[in-house]
Amino acid sequence: PGAEVREKDGPADIVTATDEAVETHTREVLGRAFPDHGIVGEEYGTTEGSAGAPHWVIDPVDGTTNYAHGLGWCSFSLGLAAADGTPLLGVVADPWRGETFTAVRGRGAYLNGTRVHAAAHTTLTGHVFLTEWAAHAHWPGMDALLAELADRHCTVRVMGSTALSLAQVAAGRATAAAIGSFHAVDGLPALLIAQEAGAVALPELPSHNQPLLLVAPGAAEETTDLWRRSGAAAG
Numbered sequence: 001p002g003a004e005v006r007e008k009d010g011p012a013d014i015v016t017a018t019d020e021a022v023e024t025h026t027r028e029v030l031g032r033a034f035p036d037h038g039i040v041g042e043e044y045g046t047t048e049g050s051a052g053a054p055h056w057v058i059d060p061v062d063g064t065t066n067y068a069h070g071l072g073w074c075s076f077s078l079g080l081a082a083a084d085g086t087p088l089l090g091v092v093a094d095p096w097r098g099e100t101f102t103a104v105r106g107r108g109a110y111l112n113g114t115r116v117h118a119a120a121h122t123t124l125t126g127h128v129f130l131t132e133w134a135a136h137a138h139w140p141g142m143d144a145l146l147a148e149l150a151d152r153h154c155t156v157r158v159m160g161s162t163a164l165s166l167a168q169v170a171a172g173r174a175t176a177a178a179i180g181s182f183h184a185v186d187g188l189p190a191l192l193i194a195q196e197a198g199a200v201a202l203p204e205l206p207s208h209n210q211p212l213l214l215v216a217p218g219a220a221e222e223t224t225d226l227w228r229r230s231g232a233a234a235g
Contacts, residue, residue, distance in 0.1 A: 005068050012136035014064055019043050022060035022076065030056050037080075042185045052083050059186040063161030072096035077163040079189030085205060090189030092163045101167045101193050109170050109197035118199040119172040122218040124154040124226075127175040130165040131158055139180025139211065141232030148226045166190035169214045170197035176215035176223050178232065182206035202227065 004017040023043045030039060031047075034056075038049030041058040049055055056078065061067050063074030073096065080089040092101040101116075103109040109116050121127050129149055131142070149156050154175075159165055163186050168174040170193045177194075179187060191212070195201055200220040202213040211232055215223040227233050 010136075012065070014068060015043060016061065016064060016068055018067065019061045019064055023058055026058050026060065026078065040185060054080055054082055054088065056080055057185045057188050059163065062163040062186040063159075066160045071160070073159050073164060074161050075163045075167075077186050077189050079184070079192065081184070081188060085184070087188050087192035087205075090192040092167045092190050092193060094164060094167075101170060101190070103170075103189075103193040103196040105192060105196070107196070109193045111171055116171050116197050118169060118194065118197045119175050119216040120218060121175050121216055123152075124149065124175055124219055124222060125152050127154060127219075128168075128173065129154050129156050130168055130174045130177040131156060132160070132162050132165055132179055133158065134180040139232070140234070141211075141230040142180060145178065145226060145230035145232050148230060162186045163190045166194050166214055169199050169216065170194040172197075172216070175219050176213065178214075178227070179212040180232070181209045182212045183208065187212065200224075202233065 005014050008015050020043055023041045027039055036050040036053045038053060038055030039047040040055055059077040061074055062077050067074040076093040078091045079087055081087050088105050090103045099112060101111050146156055162179055165177045167190045169177050191201060194214050198217055199214045200217050202224055206212045213227045
């Protein structure tokens with residue numbers, strides 16, 4: 001577990017020395033290699049790049065609360081986006097399982113170097129749906145969506161790392177995942193990875209704090225219908 005745990009915006013929003021050290025190191029490496037690029041990080045905010053240059057997004061420990069309590073579900077997330085926000089490259093590393101998910105736009109998604117694809121399921125019934133809290137609270141439409149999923153005997157899990165939850169859709173382990181409030185630092189890399197694995201995203205590129213749904217293509221019609229009916233799509 002990480003040492004020197006401190007609160008940021010409250011007891012449910014914490015930072016550890018590991019978060020800070022990993023982001024500092026990553027910024028130093030990127031700054032030397034790509035001095036004109038911008039950087040947006042979870043712990044240290046935005047460093048502006050040259051006009052029109054791409055920018056990197058970093059979440060050094062996505063799932064800090066899990067990490068601080070010794071729960072084996074957190075990740076390192078790194079992405080590169082064009083000046084207009086379009087994701088170009090994504091990396092999500094899971095140190096607990098020794099897994100690294102990667103994608104380059106237009107080149108497919110990979111897990112430890114092996115190509116991965118979204119699940120071939122055509123229904124949510126009997127399968128897994130992952131979601132996360134918005135900070136530490138329910139998000140609009142969440143309760144209605146969970147009730148609909150329960151009626152369909154779809155198993156829901158809240159695991160504690162946005163990046164890893166989205167990456168499981170890419171690996172075909174979860175049929176769908178939903179995030180009530182999208183943030184690029186922990187969501188953009190995994191979003192690209194899932195899309196490159198064939199998952200359907202609604203919307204295709206969320207804005208800051210907008211809800212996001214990712215789903216295997218065969219189950220997309222059923223899931224997006226539930227998503228809209230629950231009110232979750234409206235945020």
